[in-house]
Amino acid sequence: MQKVQILSFIKNPKFILALILVIFFLKGAFLTTLSPIFTGQDEARHYSSLQYRAEPKDKNWEKIDRPVGSMKSINIADYNFSHEMIHAGEAADYNVFRHQMYNTVNFSDGYNGINEAEINHQLWKPYNYFKQPDIVSGKNLYYFLATSLEKILSGSDILVRFFSNRILSTVFGTIGIFLAYLIFKNIGIKEKESLILTAITAFQPKYAMYFASINYDVLLIPLFFLFTLGAVFSLRNGFNWKNGSLMLLAIGLGFFTKATALILILPFFGLVVYFIYSSYKKKINLKIILLAIIIFVIIAYFSNYNFISILPFKNNVSETFHSFGSYLSESLTLGRFALSSRTYWGSLGWFSNAIDQNFTNFVWTIQTISVVGIIFLLFSKKKLDFLPEKKYVVFMIGMIFALQLGIRMADWKVFMGAGELELGTPGRYFLPNLVSHIALVFIGLGALLRKENYFRNALLAGLIVMISFSMYLIFNIILPRYYL
Amino acid sequence: MLYKDKIILSVIFLGLSILIFFRLEKTLSFPDQSWSLIEGEKIKITSEIVQKFEADHNGLTRIKILFGNSDVSPGGTFDFKIYDENCQDIIREINLDITSLDSGNTTDFVFPKISDSKNKIFCLKLSYEQKKGGKKANVFINENRMVQNKFFSINGEEKASQSLSMRPAYRNENLWQDSVELNQRMSQYKPLFLKHYFLSIIIFGFIILSILLVAILII
Numbered sequence: 001m002q003k004v005q006i007l008s009f010i011k012n013p014k015f016i017l018a019l020i021l022v023i024f025f026l027k028g029a030f031l032t033t034l035s036p037i038f039t040g041q042d043e044a045r046h047y048s049s050l051q052y053r054a055e056p057k058d059k060n061w062e063k064i065d066r067p068v069g070s071m072k073s074i075n076i077a078d079y080n081f082s083h084e085m086i087h088a089g090e091a092a093d094y095n096v097f098r099h100q101m102y103n104t105v106n107f108s109d110g111y112n113g114i115n116e117a118e119i120n121h122q123l124w125k126p127y128n129y130f131k132q133p134d135i136v137s138g139k140n141l142y143y144f145l146a147t148s149l150e151k152i153l154s155g156s157d158i159l160v161r162f163f164s165n166r167i168l169s170t171v172f173g174t175i176g177i178f179l180a181y182l183i184f185k186n187i188g189i190k191e192k193e194s195l196i197l198t199a200i201t202a203f204q205p206k207y208a209m210y211f212a213s214i215n216y217d218v219l220l221i222p223l224f225f226l227f228t229l230g231a232v233f234s235l236r237n238g239f240n241w242k243n244g245s246l247m248l249l250a251i252g253l254g255f256f257t258k259a260t261a262l263i264l265i266l267p268f269f270g271l272v273v274y275f276i277y278s279s280y281k282k283k284i285n286l287k288i289i290l291l292a293i294i295i296f297v298i299i300a301y302f303s304n305y306n307f308i309s310i311l312p313f314k315n316n317v318s319e320t321f322h323s324f325g326s327y328l329s330e331s332l333t334l335g336r337f338a339l340s341s342r343t344y345w346g347s348l349g350w351f352s353n354a355i356d357q358n359f360t361n362f363v364w365t366i367q368t369i370s371v372v373g374i375i376f377l378l379f380s381k382k383k384l385d386f387l388p389e390k391k392y393v394v395f396m397i398g399m400i401f402a403l404q405l406g407i408r409m410a411d412w413k414v415f416m417g418a419g420e421l422e423l424g425t426p427g428r429y430f431l432p433n434l435v436s437h438i439a440l441v442f443i444g445l446g447a448l449l450r451k452e453n454y455f456r457n458a459l460l461a462g463l464i465v466m467i468s469f470s471m472y473l474i475f476n477i478i479l480p481r482y483y484l
Numbered sequence: 485m486l487y488k489d490k491i492i493l494s495v496i497f498l499g500l501s502i503l504i505f506f507r508l509e510k511t512l513s514f515p516d517q518s519w520s521l522i523e524g525e526k527i528k529i530t531s532e533i534v535q536k537f538e539a540d541h542n543g544l545t546r547i548k549i550l551f552g553n554s555d556v557s558p559g560g561t562f563d564f565k566i567y568d569e570n571c572q573d574i575i576r577e578i579n580l581d582i583t584s585l586d587s588g589n590t591t592d593f594v595f596p597k598i599s600d601s602k603n604k605i606f607c608l609k610l611s612y613e614q615k616k617g618g619k620k621a622n623v624f625i626n627e628n629r630m631v632q633n634k635f636f637s638i639n640g641e642e643k644a645s646q647s648l649s650m651r652p653a654y655r656n657e658n659l660w661q662d663s664v665e666l667n668q669r670m671s672q673y674k675p676l677f678l679k680h681y682f683l684s685i686i687i688f689g690f691i692i693l694s695i696l697l698v699a700i701l702i703i
Contacts, residue, residue, distance in 0.1 A: 010700050011700065016701070019693060019700070022689075022693060023694055023697060026693065027694075029678065029686045030686050030690050032678065033674055033678045033683060034670065037673060092673040100588060101588025101589075102521050102548070102550055102588030102589070102590040103588070104515075105673065107517065107668075107672060108672065109668070110668055111671040111672065112672060113673040116673055119673070156675075159674060160675040160676075163674060163675045163677075163678055164675070192701070195701065196701055199697060453485060457485065457489055460493050460701060460702060461496075463698065463701065464493060464496055464497045464500065467497070467694060467698065468497070468500040468501070468504065471501065471504050471694075472504050475505065475507075475508045476504060476507050476508060476511075479666075480508075480511050483666060484511055484512065484514065484515070484666075
C-alpha cells in the first residue's frame, strides 16, 4: 500500500513540475558558480550599469575624463568601470582567465582564493570615477530590479552582490520555465507530455547558461513567454480583458526592458485582426478589442518613444534598398546561420570534437524532419487528439517570424551605420521564442509519428538528448575550461 | 508506454550519463600552475622536442601543451612519449590524431597516472607528423629558471634556461580527494552561499534530482 502511495505521489504532475523547477534552479546556481566573475555575455558592462545606478545621488567625488575604451582590451583597468569592479577583477585574475582561453585563476590550496580576503574587506568603493562611465544608459526595468538587490546588499562585498544578482537571473529563468509549462499545457498538449516538454526547455543548454549571468535579457525572455501565454489564453478562451491585459503587460514591461519587445506588437495586432475576422463568425466582444487597441495607443503616446527611429532608413529610398541588398548578401550566409544555430544551442566552441561539431547538424536534421511534419499537420484535415490545434501552430510560427524580422531589422540598422555586421545575430537573441520553438519541433515530429505513444517516446528521447548535451557542456566543457 | 521502450530509453540515458562522468573522471587532474603557459617564442616542430622536468607531486597523469597555431587542418599525429630521467625507458606513450587544437590552441596529453612521480625526473619527447597538405605544428618556448626545468631541446638544439610552454597535471590518491580539490577550486572567489558544502549540495542535488526526474518521466 505504501509503495503505491509513494508511486502516486512522485507521479503527481504538481510534484514533477516542482521537481523540474528545483532542478532548473539548482542547475542555474551551479552554472552561476562555474563561470568566474564577469565572464558572462557582456556581463561586466551590465554589472557596471546596475552598480552605476546604485551609486548615491550626490556624487561628490572627482571624475576622471577618459573616453570609453575599446571593447577588445584584455585589461579590465582599461574599461570605465567602478573602482571596485576594476580592482576586484584584477584580484580575482580576470585578466588572466578572460582572454587567455588556456589559462585559469591562480588557485590556492583551500576554499578561498589567494586575494579573496582583500576583496572581502571591501577596500574599494563601488563608485565609477569616470566622466564617461562604461554602462548601458536609459531607463530599464531589469536594472531597476537588479539595482534594488545591489542596494539591499550594499553592506556585503562584491562577490556576494555580484553572485546574488546572478542568482536573481536564475530566479527569472525559473519563472520562465513555469510559464513554459503553462503554455504547453494550454495549447492542448496533455499533462505528462507538457511536463516532458517543460523539462526539455529547462535543459536547453543556452537558456540555463544565459540565466546564470547578469544581463537584461533575463527579464525580456520570461516577458516574451508571458506574452505567448496571454496569446495562447486568448486563442483558447477568446479575447478578453484578462488575456488582453497579460499581453499588454508583457509588451509594456518588455518595452521598458529591451526594445526587442516592441516586435511583440506585430503578433498582438495579428491576433487582433484574427479576432476581428473571427468575430463575424462567433460572438466576440469587439469592444474589448477596441479598448485594448486604445490602451495600447495611449501607452505608446505617453511613453514618448520615437517609434519611427527603430525603422531602418538611410537618406532616401534608393540608398535604403541598396543598403538592404548589401545587408542581405553579407548576413544571409550559411556560415552565419550555422553560427547563430550553434550558439543558440549552447555550443561554446572551446574544444574541438565530434560532439561539438555535429550536435547542431543533428538538431538541424530533426528540425528539417519536423518542418515536414508541421506542413503535413497544417494541410491535413484529420485532427490528432494529442497535438494542439492548427491555430496555436500558426501563432507560434508567427512568433518565430516576428522575432526573426525584429532581430534582422535591428541588425540591418546597425549595419547601415557601421558599414559592417557589427551587431550580428548570435543565437541568444532568439531565446525569447524558445518555448514556441521547442513546441513546434515536437509537434512536427508528432504529426509524422501519428500515434500518441510514439509521440511520447520521441519527447522522452528528446529529453534524454537535451539533458545529456547539457550535462556534457557543464561537466566536460565548462568545468575543465575554468578549473582543470 | 511499452516495457521494452522504457528499458531502451533508460539504458540510453544511463549509458550517456556514464560516458559523460567517465570523461570527466578521465580529465580530472590539476595542473601545476607554477609552470607558466605563456606565448613566448614560436618555433615549428621539424623533428623532436625533448623536455626533462621534475614532478612536484605524485599522480602525474596529464601534460597540457600550448601550441602556436590553431589551423593544423587537415591534421596530423602527435607522437608523445614519457621516458625515465635518461630518456631510455618509455614509461607512457600516446599517439594522438588531431584535426584541430583545443581551446586557446592547447592539447592535453592524458595518460595513465604515474602514482610515485613526486621528485622524479621525467623526459618528455614530442614530435608531430602532419598529414599530406597539412601544416607543421608550432610550440611556444619560454624563459624558465625553475629548478624543476631540467633540460630542453627543440629540433636538436638545446635551449638553456628555457622550456616548453606546458603544464604537468596531477591526480590525488583517490577520487574523493580529487572531488575535494575540485570543490576547493570552484569555491574560490565565490560568496559563502556558493562555497564548499553549499556547492556540494547544489551539484549533487542537481545530478541526483535530474536522474530522478528522467526515471519518473520514463516509468
